Amino acid sequence: MNKPFYSSEGDDLLREAGLRITRQRQAIARVLIEAEDHPDAEQVLARAREQDASVSQATAYRTLAALSEKGLIRTHTFDRGVMRFEIGNRPHHDHLIDVDTGEIREFVSAEIEQLQRRVAEELGYEILAHRLEIYCRKSG
């Protein structure tokens, strides 16, 4: 990863959301940008606090909500769990969840997307979004 000590990416994210730049939000934004998994609010908060111990739960939730509303992060609710977040400016993908380890792998299938569009079209709808999650176990 080798992140610079200070990255302005987080600031850009916040500005794009029309939010004022504060230390707390900078920490949260950086956590989201650097996350390679799909952290939940609690994890985002814990990681943000490593950078700035003053980040409160309320601010974490409020910032996540604001970014989410502006479409700058995506939210997921895998299985029947808590909300999980990921940065939004990434190519679309679906998720494959290893039920044993909890590991989440991302994938895309142009064919599947294509077929979804056809299904929706046949029923007279246009797709706004979709969610495909495959729950798996390592085979063999």
Added chain:
Amino acid sequence: MNKPFYSSEGDDLLREAGLRITRQRQAIARVLIEAEDHPDAEQVLARAREQDASVSQATAYRTLAALSEKGLIRTHTFDRGVMRFEIGNRPHHDHLIDVDTGEIREFVSAEIEQLQRRVAEELGYEILAHRLEIYCRKSG
């Protein structure tokens, strides 16, 4: 519809789950069997109470949890909402959600299922379950 005044299907469902037959559970089981939508816990409770006013929230949740654990009903959490339930002994299908009306339509696409299997296989997994939800708006 034209349901008989008393149907034993519900009892079968309960027996299959290894649960004792009680009036409350019979009401809940019947609600699930007769449901043509995807009711949430609150709706299941309300409908069950039409048959037996003594059904409590606790019993509704406990029965739903028990049936769910035994795989006799399926649970969904469309979008970021409450848990919704549907009877489990029905052919597999995915869901298309009309974001304007909240209407939920079911569909199956053998091709999509096929492609999912291929994706999982390529990553070295076998599919245990999957969930595909398409959020749509009526077109035209």
Added chain:
DNA sequence: ATACTTGCAAACCCTTTGCACGTAG
């Protein structure tokens, strides 16, 4: 007879919110 079920209400968990203080612009 006894292990399982019940309703009630309190507890729980995650998330949201009201408030008085703080601060970015």
Added chain:
DNA sequence: CTACGTGCAAAGGGTTTGCAAGTAT
């Protein structure tokens, strides 16, 4: 300067649970 952001702690909404009384088997 002022509108916006903050932490705290309390409130919310959906779901779960401890308990004493009730009931299926």
